[in-house]
Amino acid sequence: DAKTTQPPSMDCAEGRAANLPCNHSTISGNEYVYWYRQIHSQGPQYIIHGLKNNETNEMASLIITEDRKSSTLILPHATLRDTAVYYCIVRETYNNNDMRFGAGTRLTVKP
Amino acid sequence: GAVVSQHPSWVICKSGTSVKIECRSLDFQATTMFWYRQFPKQSLMLMATSNEGSKATYEQGVEKDKFLINHASLTLSTLTVTSAHPEDSSFYICSALWGEQYFGPGTRLTVT
Numbered sequence: 284d285a286k287t288t289q290p291p292s293m294d295c296a297e298g299r300a301a302n303l304p305c306n307h308s309t310i311s312g313n314e315y316v317y318w319y320r321q322i323h324s325q326g327p328q329y330i331i332h333g334l335k336n337n338e339t340n341e342m343a344s345l346i347i348t349e350d351r352k353s354s355t356l357i358l359p360h361a362t363l364r365d366t367a368v369y370y371c372i373v374r375e376t377y378n379n380n381d382m383r384f385g386a387g388t389r390l391t392v393k394p
Numbered sequence: 395g396a397v398v399s400q401h402p403s404w405v406i407c408k409s410g411t412s413v414k415i416e417c418r419s420l421d422f423q424a425t426t427m428f429w430y431r432q433f434p435k436q437s438l439m440l441m442a443t444s445n446e447g448s449k450a451t452y453e454q455g456v457e458k459d460k461f462l463i464n465h466a467s468l469t470l471s472t473l474t475v476t477s478a479h480p481e482d483s484s485f486y487i488c489s490a491l492w493g494e495q496y497f498g499p500g501t502r503l504t505v506t
Binding site: 324325326382383384385386387 | 398400428430437438439440443485487489494495496497498499500502
């Protein structure tokens with residue numbers, strides 16, 4: 284799997300958009316970008332994934348650059364409950380593939 | 395849908411004893427499950443891949459005789475930590491593959 288680089292920590296004001304960047308410059312053509320988050324002492328929670336098009340769901344938006352070497356996860360209106368470690372993972376199509384977690388970004392949403 | 399449970403959620407055991415952790419997919423069948431370990435302030439580390447009806451595949455450095463994995467049905471995988479030591483104290487997380495990976499809530503093991 285391609286490696287990813289994320290900032291170790293970020294702060295965000297409650298109610299504002301949180302933009303979490305991820306670099307994956309060695310991503311290959313058949314690798315997806317996945318985002319998970321882990322709230323303290325819980326299992327990881329799936330957020331969103333994409334291949335090359337931007338994606339949006341009820342939790343977040345995923346913006347992938349045209350060259351696919353980086354992406355941004357956007358939480359449009361961060362709440363205190365969004366405080367967590369966010370993991371950006373790239374991996375091949377999902378059949379029988381494990382997830383390899385990097386260090387992630389610790390997002391702290393402040394009132 | 396796609397809920398994964400773990401039991402117990404936390405366990406304390408004495409050094410030298412064995413402890414079993416269960417991972418269940420509640421509303422789907424999973425031929426493949428994964429076991430992770432997470433130490434405080436660290437990321438998740440994959441321990442092994444568990445396939446229903448066959449032997450688990452362990453990551454390099456993970457002792458297969460110490461961490462016994464049994465995936466006897468399409469909804470249940472178990473991880474048994476044998477002869478536990480204090481250094482085995484950790485947060486153990488499983489996931490089940492159903493298109494995507496769905497993670498359980500984790501089991502905190504403390505070995506005294």
